[in-house]
Amino acid sequence: MVNKEKWKITGVIATILIVLSVPLYLLKATYFDQDLTAELEFEPQFVGKESCIDCHKIAYDLWTGSDHDLAMDYANDSTVRGDFENAEFEYKGQTHKFYKRDDKYYVYTDGPEGIMQEFEVKYTFGAHPLQQYLVEFDGGRLQTLALTWDTISKAWYHMEEAVYPEDDVHASNWLHWTNQAQNWNGMCADCHSTNLKKGFDINTDTFNTTWSEIDVSCEACHGPSSEHIKWANLPEMARPQNTNTGLIVQTSDIDNRRYVDLCARCHSRRSSLRDYDFDWTDLLDHMIPELPNEPMYYSDGQILEEDYVYGSFTQSRMYMEDVMCNDCHNVHSGKLVLDGNTLCLQCHRSDVYETYNHHFHKYKGESSLKVIDEFGKESKVGDGAQCINCHMPGRYYMGVDYRRDHSFRVPRPDLSDQLGTPNACTQCHANESNVWASNYLRKWYGESTNPHYGIALAAGAQMQEGAFANLVKLTKDDLYPVIIRATALSILGGNYPDSSKMVFKNSLKDIESLIRYTALHHYPFTGLDDINDIIPLLNDPVRAVRFEAAISLSVVPVDQFPSKSKHALDEALLEYKEAMEYSADFSASRHNLGNFYSNIGDPNAAIEQYKAAIKIDDLFYPAKVNLAMIYNQMGEMRKLKYC
Template sequence: MDIKQTKKLIRILALVLVLLFPALMVLRFVLLKPDVELVDTTPRFVGAQNCKECHLNEYNDWKGSHHERAMDVANDSTVLGDFSDKTLEAQGHTYRMFRKEGKFFVLSDGEDGQMHDYEVKYVFGYTPLQQYLVEFDRGRLQTLPITWNTLDKVWYHMADSTYKDQVIDANNWLHWTNQAQNWNGMCAECHSTNLVKGYDAEKDSYHTTWSEINVSCEACHGPGSNHVQWAELPAYSREGFENFGLEVKTSNIDNAEYVNLCMRCHSRKSSLSDMDYSAKSIYDHSRVVLPDEPSWYVDGQIKDEDYVYASFMQSKMYQRGVKCNDCHNVHSGERLFDGNRLCLQCHQKDVYDTYSHHHHKSAGMPGKAVISESGVKFDVGSGTECINCHMHGRYYMGVDYRRDHSFRIPRPDLSIKNGTPNACNQCHVDQTNQWSDKYITEWFGSRRRFHYSQAFAAAKDGKTEAASELKEIAGNDLYPPNIRSLALQDLGAYYPDTMAGVVDNYLVNLDPSLRLVAMASLQQGTPENISRLIDGLTDDTKAVRTEAAANLLRIGSDQVPEKNKSSFNKALEEYKEVLLYSADFPTGKINMANFYYHQSQFAKAEQYYKAALEQDGEMYFVNLNLAYLYNQTRRNDLAEKHFRIYLEHQPDDAGATYALGLVLSELGRYDESLAVLLKASKIDPNYPRVNHNIAMLYDFMKDKSKAESYLLKEVDAVQDLNSRLELLQFYLTNSNMAKATTLGDEILKLYPDNEDVKQLMARLRGQS
C-alpha cells in the first residue's frame, strides 16, 4: 500500500470514528445507566438472607452466634428453659413455669404485687442464661425475673443474684414490671437490628420496631440496599459507589475506628438517639461513660457491668493498635485460638509462656485447685494461662462470667494503697495483699511504675499534689484516651482553679471526649465561659453541642447575645430531642423537667417531675425540685409539703432546711420559721445567709441582742463586704452610732478603694 492509499484510508477511518462517536456515547450511557439512574439511593435494610449468597462463610460463622440468637420469638425451637410445670421459691413468692395451649407461661408477681399468669412472647439470649419477655400495655416489653441457667439447667431469680439481700417488690423501680427491666429502653437497641425505640413522651408509650429481631449483618455494617445494587452491577459500572455501597466503613480503618464500630453495644453509655449509621463520630449518637467509681474501681478495673469498651481503651493493646478482630472472629464472636496461642500471635513464647514469667505450676503437676473470690475453680495449670492473671473476671447476672479487657499487670501494691483488686488475691483469697506483693517483688523487683489510679485516689482524698498529676495525665497523649478524659473531669471537679487555666486547650482538642468534658466544666456564667459555650454550639459533634446548650440554658438564655440566638436555639432544639429520647426513664423525665424549669415553663416542669416520682418513688430528691418550683410559683403550701418529704430522707441537708425556713416565713409562721432556721444553722453554721435571716427574724421579734449576735456570726462566716454593710445598717437603724462608726472605719480599711464605701463613710461622719 502506497502513501496516498494509506492517507486516504486514515481519512476514511477518522470519518467513520466521527460518525460512530454518538453511537458509542449512547452505548456507553446504556452500559452505565444503572450507575446514573438508580431508582432510590436512600440506604435501606434488606436482611441477612440478601447477604448470604455472596458472604456464605461469614453467614455460617454468624449462625448460632450470640448475635444471631440475641432475641427471638418464643417457640419450641428457641425456648431453652424447662416449662414442664416447674416451680421456684424466691423473693417471698412461688413462681411457676408451665405450658398452656402450646404457649409458654410464668406465674409471677405483677404490677399490683399479686400473682398472675404471664405469656412469654420472646426469648432473650441463649447462653449462659436465657431471659423471657412479656408484652404489657403502651407497647412495653418487660423482662421476667425468672431466668434459665443454660449451663446448670436450673431456674433462678435474677434479683437474688443481682440485688443480693434486697427484696424487690412491685413498688421498687428494679421490679421486673418497672422501667429498670423494660426491654424497649434498657435492652432493645443491642439485641435487634435497625431498632427504632419509638418512645412518645406525651403518651408515655412505645412503638418500637426493628428490621430483624436479632443482631444481624446490618446491625454492624449499616443498611445494605446500596451494597446489594453495587454487587448486582458489572465490575466496570461500580465506580459511582463509595465503600462498596455500604453506609459503614469496616475495612482499611485504624483500630480506633474499628473498636468504635463495636462500641455502640459493647460499652456503658447513654444514647442520644437511635443508631445513626451516617454519623461521623460516636459522640453524634452516644455519650460514653468514663471508667470512674462507682461502676469501676478507682484504677479502672471492672466492678459493675462495663461491656468491655472502657476497659479495652485503657489497655496497652489498644494503644498499640490491636483491634477486636485480632482476637475474635467478629462474625461468630468466638476467640480465634484457644489458650495462650491467642496471645502468642504477638507476644514471644520463649519470654512470656515460661515459668520465669508466670511462676505457676503446669497442668499435671502436684498441687491443689483454688477457688477464686467469684467462686470459679482454677485447677493446677490454670495459672500458666495469660488470661487468668491479665484478664481476671467477675460474674454478672448471676452466671455470666466476663473478663476484664484492660489487660492489666497485677498490682498488689496498689491494692494495699487504694483497696483495688489484683489477680493474685482474686485467686488466692486466703492470702493478704502483702503476701502477693512480696512475691511480685521477689520475681520482678521492687520498682513500680506510676499508675494513673494513684492520682485519681489522691484527688478523691483531697490531696493537693493530685492537681498537677491530673493535669499531666490529661495533657499526655501517651495515656489512654478515656483516662485522659477522666483526669480532666476530676481536675474540674476537685481543682477548678487549675482546670480554669487549661480548659481552653481542651475545648479545641481533636478528641470529642476531651472537648465534652471541658464543655461540661463550664458551669459558671462568667463572660469568658459564655463565650466558650457559644463557640461550642457549633461543634462537630452532637454531644458537645447539646452540652453547650444545656449549660447556657442553666446559666440563663438571656445571657446569649442576639447574634448567637440562632445557633443557640438550634442546639437547644437538638438538646430537647436528646432529652425526649431518654424521657422514658425517671432520670430522663427529671432532665426534661429541668429543661422546662430553666425556661420558666413551670407547668410542664411540674408534669415531668411528678411523672418521674410516679415512675420511681425512691427518687425522693425530686421532691426538692418540686418544692423549689412551688415556691417559685407562689404555692408555698405545696412547697412546704415537698421540702418536708425530702427532709425525711435527708434531715442533715442544711440548704433544704434553710429553704423550708424561708417558706415558713413567707407563710407568716415566724416562730416555726425561726426554729427551722436555727436547725439549719446548727447543721452548718457557715451556710450562706442562714445567720442573716435568723437575725432578721430576731430583729422582727424585737430581740435586738440576738439579732446582732447572728449578724456578727454572718460576718464571721462569709467575711465579705455585703455582710458587713448589713450589720452596719442594723446599727444605723437602731441608732447605735458608736458601733456603726467603729464598724465603718473597719470596712474602710478593708475596702479603701471602694467608692460606695467612701461615700457611705462620708455620710456617716456627717451624721455623727
C-alpha cells in the same frame, strides 16, 4: 489504607439525602425530566440476612448460632432453653411456675400489683450462660422477667437475688420486673436487635418499637445493604469502584478506632442520644460513653458494674497500639481466633512470656496445692499460667456470667490495700493477703514497678496529697488514652473545681470530642465571663458537645446573652431537648427536661417533667429536690407535699 475523607463525605451526602429526599424528588419531578428520579432511590433499605447467603455463605455460617444470632428470638421449641415442663421455683415464700399450653410458654409469677398471675412468654433474650424472657404489656411495652434460666447448672434463679440482694423489690419499686428498670424498649432493645427504632411517644407514654431483624444480624453492623446488593448484581466490569461496594458502613481498611467505634454502641455502658442511623462521623453524635470512673468502675479504672468492653479496651495500651477486636475475636462467630495462651502469643514473644520466669506458675499436669478463688471455686494447676487470668481477670454479672476486664493491665497487689482495688493474684488466692502477693511480685520482678494512670486516678478520686498535679498532667498528655484523659478531667471538675479553671478552658479547645464534652459537663463556672469560652462550642461539629454547651448556657439571662449567638443557642438547645425526649422513658431524662424548661423560664413545663420523673421512679431524689425548689420559688408552698 484508610480513606477518612471519603468516609466523611459519604456521611454528609447520606444525611442530605435522608433529610431532603422527598422535597428534592418533588423538585426534580417538577422541573427536570423524570429519568433523574432513579438516582434518588439511593436511600439504602434493610434487606435481611437471607439476601446475603448466596454470596457470603462463609460469613453467614459463622454468624449462625453466634451470640449475636441468639441475642433475641421468638419463644419456641428451638429457642427456649429454660424448663417449662411444669417446673416450680420458690422465692421469698412465693411459688413461681413455668408451663406450656398449646405450644405457648407461660409463667405464673407476681405481677404489677404484686399478685400472682399468669403471663405468656413471647420472646427469649440471650442464650448462655443465662437466658431471659420477655412478656408483653400495654402501651407497646415488653418487660423482662426477673425469673431467669441458668444454662450451666440448669436451674431457675431470681435476678433480684443475684444482682441486688439487699433490696426488697416489691411491685411498686422501679426495679421490679414490671417497671421501667426492666423495660425492654428503653433498657435493652437497641443492643439486641437490628435497625431498632424505639418509637417512644412522650405525650402518651407508649412505645411503637420496631426492628428489621429480631437479633444482631448482618445489617446491625454493615448497615442497610440494598445498594450493595444492587451493586453486586451488576456485571463485574460495570461495578463502580468508589462507593465501598454500596455499603454505607466501611469495615475493611479501617483503623482500630473506627473499628472499635462500630462495636461501641452495644459493647459499652453509655447513653443513647437517638436511634442509631449508621450515619455519624463521631461517636458522640449518637451516644455518650460512661467514663471508667467511680461508682461504675473501681477508682483505678478496673471493671465493677456491668460495663461491657468499650470503656476498658479503650483505656488499654493495646488499644493505643492499634490492636482491635478482630485480633482476638472472629467478628462473625464471636469466638476467639485462637485458644489459650496462643491468642496472646500472636504478638507477645513466647520465649519471654510463656515461661515460668514470667508467670512463676506451674503448667497442667504438675502437682500442687489447692487454691480457692474469691468465688469459692478451685483453681486448677495450669490456671495460674494462663495469660488472661492475670491480665484479664473477670467478675460475674447477672449472677452467672463471668466477663473479663478488657483493660489488659498488670496485677498490682501492692496498691490494693491503699486504693481498695482488686488484683488478679488475690482474686485467685482468696485466702492470702495483698501483702503476701506483693512480696512475691517483689521477689519475682524486683523492687521497681511501672507507673500506671490508674494510680493517679484513684489518688485524685480520694484527694490524696499531690494528686492534683498528676491529674492535670494526665489531662494534657496525649500519650495516655483519650478516655483516661477525660476521666482525669471529670475528677478535677468534681474534686478541684477552684484550682483547675485553666485546664478546663484549654480542654474546651481539645481536638477530641470526648474531652470537649467532659470539659463542658464538669465546667467550673464562676461568672458571666465564662460565656465567651463556651459560645464557640455551640457550633461544634459533634452533637453531644453542641448541646452540652447549649444546656450550660441556657441559664444565662436572655438580656445578657450576645444576640448574634442566639440562633446557634436555640438550634443546639433543640438538639438537647430532642435527645432528652428520645429517652424520656427514663427518670433522669425527665429530670433533665425539667431543668431545661426551668432554665428557659417555663416553670410549669418544668413541674410536669419533674413529676413525670418521680412517677417513673419514686425514689429519684434529684427531681424531688428540684420540684420543691420550683414550688418554693413560685410561692406554692402547699404543693410541697407532692415532692
